[in-house]
Structure formats: structure tokens, C-alpha cells
Amino acid sequence: MSNLFSPYKIKNLEFKNRIVMSPMSMYACKDGSGLVQDWHRIHYPARAVGGVGLVIIESTAVTKQGRMGPTDLGIWEDGQVEGLRDLVNLIKGQGAAVGMQLNHAGRKAKIDDPIAAPSAIAFSKGGKVPEELTKTQINQVVEAFGQSARRCTEAGFDVVEIHAAHGYLLHEFLSPVTNYRTDEYGGSPEDRFRILKEVIEKVQSEWMGPLFVRISATDQAERGNTIEDSIVYAKWLKELGVDLIDVSNGLLTPAKAKTFPGYQVLYAESIRKEAEIATGAVGKVIQPEQAEEIISNGRADLVFIGRELLVNPHWTYYAANRLNYDLELPQQYSWSWIKTL
Numbered sequence: 001m002s003n004l005f006s007p008y009k010i011k012n013l014e015f016k017n018r019i020v021m022s023p024m025s026m027y028a029c030k031d032g033s034g035l036v037q038d039w040h041r042i043h044y045p046a047r048a049v050g051g052v053g054l055v056i057i058e059s060t061a062v063t064k065q066g067r068m069g070p071t072d073l074g075i076w077e078d079g080q081v082e083g084l085r086d087l088v089n090l091i092k093g094q095g096a097a098v099g100m101q102l103n104h105a106g107r108k109a110k111i112d113d114p115i116a117a118p119s120a121i122a123f124s125k126g127g128k129v130p131e132e133l134t135k136t137q138i139n140q141v142v143e144a145f146g147q148s149a150r151r152c153t154e155a156g157f158d159v160v161e162i163h164a165a166h167g168y169l170l171h172e173f174l175s176p177v178t179n180y181r182t183d184e185y186g187g188s189p190e191d192r193f194r195i196l197k198e199v200i201e202k203v204q205s206e207w208m209g210p211l212f213v214r215i216s217a218t219d220q221a222e223r224g225n226t227i228e229d230s231i232v233y234a235k236w237l238k239e240l241g242v243d244l245i246d247v248s249n250g251l252l253t254p255a256k257a258k259t260f261p262g263y264q265v266l267y268a269e270s271i272r273k274e275a276e277i278a279t280g281a282v283g284k285v286i287q288p289e290q291a292e293e294i295i296s297n298g299r300a301d302l303v304f305i306g307r308e309l310l311v312n313p314h315w316t317y318y319a320a321n322r323l324n325y326d327l328e329l330p331q332q333y334s335w336s337w338i339k340t341l
Contacts (some may be wrong), residue, residue: 002325003295004288008053008302010210010243010278013158015053015097015302018295019316022282022304023056023101023161023214027071034061034074036083041090047309048094049330051316054302055091056099057084059163062148063141066104066169067111075102075148084155092156099159100152101214102145102203106130106169107178118173119180124254138185138195141169146202153207161212162199166251170196171216174233175252177224189229193236200240210243212280217267220250220257227267234275244278246304247271261286262294269299280304288319 005017021044028039044055061067061074074080084100091098107117107130116137117130133141145162152160164170172178173195179186185194196213203211215233219225225233234245247268250257257263264283272279281300284307285291291303308315320327 002292002320002323004292004303004319004323005325005327006295010159013097013210016095017051017053017316018302019052019054019291019319020280020302020304021047021052021055021096021309022306023058023099023163024306024310025058025068025072027069029071029073032070034064034067034072034076034080036073036080036087040073040083040087044087044098045090045094046313048091048096048098050309050313051320051327052096052305052309054097054099054159056101056159056161056304057087059101059103059168060148062102062104062144065109065111065113065116066106066141066144067109068103068105068168069110070112075100075151076144078151081151081155084151084157088156092158097158099161099210099212100155100157101161101163102148102152103163104141104144104169106167106172108167117169118178118186121178121180123167132181135183135185142195142198142202145199146206149203150206153209157209159210159212160203160207161214161246162196162203163214164196165214165216165246165248167216167253170199171252174215175219175221175225177219177221177252189232193233197236197240200237200242204241211241212244212246213237213242214246214248216251217247217249217264217271219252220255221253224252227270230267231271231274234271234277238275238277242277244280244301245271245275246280246282247300248282259284262290265294265299272298272300278302282306288322291319292323
């Protein structure tokens, strides 16, 4: 029996296994509409056919200003719900649960219009300087997350994930490196956490299903948040009713960290143990044996697979074969070579 292929239940939702397609931006909306494209309709259901337990749709903008770029997928207006609903139905129809990652890019937005952040600090030397958000604008961002969660409900998603990592807006508020504010949204850890708390509470007013939050366990920057700080944040997230923390790392600044297989798993393990909250492990989880070890040894509750699923939509079948697990294939594939991958 493989622990990687054991079911996992959160609230009233049960995933058929512990394998999650990690949200990865596709930049497929070439017309700037933020609407679901044919690319999404082909790309995501293919991974559901491939056997993952949960597909999380890419970082999706809660406002036009909050796009990472003009080709981002969007959920900032009601007209985008119909395409998302069709996409959800396609994915669920192939046996996977489906989640949505909600995001505001903050100072990392690459758009022609003005961009916004907690403080007027550019992401990189010579880069575009963001406008410092006013309190009114902060309230508007919080409301945008809530309305986006409402649209997730209407579209039929199973999971919502709030993106508070990788140097985007909510992470920018959390970090002393990017938050120089002197009002109630800056200064102490509690005040830097305030907007994330308000976003979670607003989302929960519109969303009743499982709620994930992605965080960067460390800022990988001088004076930045450490794993010890993130453990404190994780405890606060648990108190707010967050169900699982998707534990990533870094990307607050242009500095690149050294990576290796499973380089972030220790952070997921530490947060799971110290904050006593479910976690997802992500970051160069490549081999099935590696994923199995993470789950079997209680280092995380779910394993988020990214680039490997881009290379091989059927990575789950490959994993089952390597782990000697008898995974039932779709009838259409039952006769094929895929069983021996």
C-alpha cells in the first residue's frame, strides 16, 4: 500500500490521492481579457486524466491592477465566471478535484498602468516604482479577494488558495523588507499580518470550502522573515480556520536561491510540526520515491508537483508503477504502454 495514493479528506472534500498539480502561471490570455482560453481547457483536464487528486489553477488576478502581466487569467469580474465554470466541469469530469489560486501581484506586476504595493519600493533596481496603497485602496483589495471567492463558489471550485508568497502583494505586506508603513498595516508582525487576516475573513464570508494559503517560509533576504516568523504566521492562520498551508519559499527580491530536489520540504515539515496544521510540500519533488517518503514520514500531508507535470501529464501513472501500486487507469488507456512507464 502506497501512502502517496491514500485518500485525504479536508472538511467535506476527499482527494483520491495526495498528489496535487501545483499552480503554475500559463500567461495564455493573449487578448488581455483574463478569460479562460482553449489552452486552459486542454492543459488542465489533461492532468486530471493523468490521475492527480487535485488540480490547482494558476495564479489568477483578483483585480486588473493585480495581474502579473497582461496575459494573466482573471477572476476580477462576473463575466469571467462562465469560462471558469466550464473549465471546472471539464476537470471534475475527469476525476480530479479542482482549486483556484487567488492573487494580487503588487509591485511585481508588469503592466502599463500604475502598480501598487504596501510601500513605494521597486522590485528591482531601475524597475517600476509602485504607488503606496491608501487605506481605502487596501479595503478595495480585501473586497476584491472576497468577490473573487464568491465567483469561485459560483464556478463550482472545490478549493480556494490565497497566494501570500513569492513576493506578491500579500507577501509584500508580511515582510519588513518590503513594508515600511507606519500605520496599522506596518511595523509589528501583527500589523504586517493584518491585511492577510482581513483577506482571509472576507474570503470566508463568501467561501465555505477548504481554504489553503501559500506562504514563503523564508524571505531569503537580509532583515526578512525567517522560518521562525513563518511558524508564528502559520499558528495565526490556523486560528483563522485555514485548512492547509502550501509551503514555498523566497522570491521576494530578484536574488535567486540555490535549489535541489526537495529543498523546501524541511520548511513544510517544520510548520506542520510546530504549528500543528496540515501542509503541502512543493519544490523540485521529482521522483515518486521522494514523494512517497514525504507522505509516509509525515513531513507533509499533500505533495505539490509542478514542472514534472508539465513534462509528463501522466506522472501519477509513472509514480504508481515505480511504487508498485495498482492504479486503475482510464478505460481508454487500459490496453496501452502507459501502464509500464
